[in-house]
Amino acid sequence: MREHQVDFVTLNPSHVDDFIAQPTGRPVTALTRNDARYKVRRYLDWLHERNLIGFGASWLRVRGRKKLLPEPAEHFLTSLTPTLEPSTCDQYRGSLRALHDWMEAQAVALGDLNRQHLQRWFQYLHDKGQAPATRVNIIVAVRVYLRSLNDAGLLEERADDLVRNTDLPKLPLYLPRPLEPEADEQLRARLARAHDPYQRGLLLMRNTGLRIGELSSLEYDCLRTDVKGNHFLKVPLGKLKKERLVPLDAQTYQLAQELRQGGRAGRTWLLESVRGCKTRAIHFNMALETAAHGLEIPNGMTSHRLRHTYATSLMSGGMSLMGVMKLLGHRDYRMTLRYTEITLETVGEEYHAAVTKLETRYRLALKSTAPAKLDPDQALSAIIRWVQKRAGDNPKAQRRAERLVKRLKRIREDVGEL
Structure with missing residues (x-):
């Protein structure tokens, strides 16, 4: 009210609606709007009772539940x-x-x-x-x-006749949108310098490939070390209901240790809200928006x-598809x-590496190949057999082959005398 120069005398419902739409001055989730709606309604009712x-x-009252x-x-x-x-x-x-509301409207x-x-x-x-999705x-x-x-006998027509595969909209195929190397380096540097635990958590997400829900669900005791001293991050059950261990380099392990040391002692989660509750995606999204402000990132962050x-x-660095699959x-x-x-850059690098490897292989093969020992008698005998076979059933070719074979035999005898 102070920012918009509004007091109790000039306050009207449109001002309230504008505030409820964006109570923090930026787009928020429906849960946050409902929370603001509840608190503002109680405050306005209190003011109205006192004629202020x-x-x-x-x-502003939340609508009742829909009928069954x-x-x-x-x-x-x-x-x-x-x-x-x-x-x-x-x-x-x-x-x-969605189906039954439409059926009711259409009787x-x-x-x-x-x-x-x-x-x-x-x-x-x-x-x-x-x-479409x-x-x-x-x-x-x-x-x-x-x-x-159909199974209950409540529908005469077959479900697969009512809804066919051709009725499903075609889904657009979206390519992944990784950050450009320069933008990625700048963002990681900002997150590394930050003191905000949400931004530090985003750096952990970048270095481990976590989903936003998995980052929120990381437990306080999420670090593991094997007998060889390698460190891992234990990712809890997530979107696919599957636990996994993600290897950590020294810097990321140190980052996770710092996140453990900060915050309230004895907490359940690695990161928690200021009220000691489990974090939500909006917390990290707002922190990311702050960290990425001013960076040139096409298509938004x-x-x-x-x-x-x-x-x-990881794939550009040479890691296999199966390895990346396990980490994700x-x-x-x-x-x-x-x-x-x-990426095209990776394909180009793999192509040039393959060409260089082939050139090296053939060059070494040519250098290491020694001249084969020649047996004149065997060579001439092989030529004689080839000429006889080449003649086939053609009488003219057979006569020419006979004359050529006689000369080759004389040559073989002369060579043998040498």
Whole structure:
């Protein structure tokens, strides 16, 4: 209010809405906005009760929960809970919500659902401007749901006839976006000089290829040392529910030790918020935005580009695809190929190295090859056999071959006398 020269007399709901949209002066997550909305609503209600402002804050109340989905959908979602993560079940619920809300608006009963209805729904999702990947996830989840309705006898048409593979949008193929070497070096230097633990954590992420969620979930006791004295970072269960050990060089190990020594003693996580809670992605994203300010980074800077840079730098240094795959924690090499596209510079270096190796090999072979010993009798005998075979069944060629063979035999006898 002070910054915008607004007091209690001139304050109005539009000022409040502007603040709620960006309570920190920059874009924030929905969780942060809801937290600000709750606190501001209570404060405004307190002011309104004392007649310090002329409006209440009822419009800031969080909306109630949506009504339940139809019983078959709720039964299907319940069947998923023993085998799927809660977040995955929430994604299924959102997908089914998108279908049933549209069916309700179009007055379409579940038992009457047909191919024409689904085609109109696909078009509706497209017209909403949803990304191809979002539509693929929704459509695939709905197809699984429709198959369960087939099994329960609640749907006449086959799910695979209602939703076909050709209905899935084509996904764009994005190449990894590693930082340019100069920008990477400058950013790492800034992170190394920083005192902010979030920026220091980003440097650990750059040097180990962690995902942002894995960085937040690093435990305080995350360092390991083998019998040979090699140091490793224990990465907890992450996106693929898979633990792994990432080797550390001396500088990165020292960085991890410094992060352990800082902060509150007896904490659970290696990095925690100022309130002693688990860190969130927004904390690191804001720290990265500060650290990268002023650097020339095309296409914008994101935390995941640190992971891309880590992987491509290892491949450029000669590390194998399988080695990078293990470090990144991928289950399928095709996942690694998406993250670690070999650069043209690396291809050029490998080409020149291969050409040089071939030239050296053939040059050494020519120098080391000694002249073969010649046996005239065997050589002339081989020529005679070749001429006879070459003549074939042609009478004219056979006569010429006979004359040539006679001369070759005389030459062989003369050479033998020598």
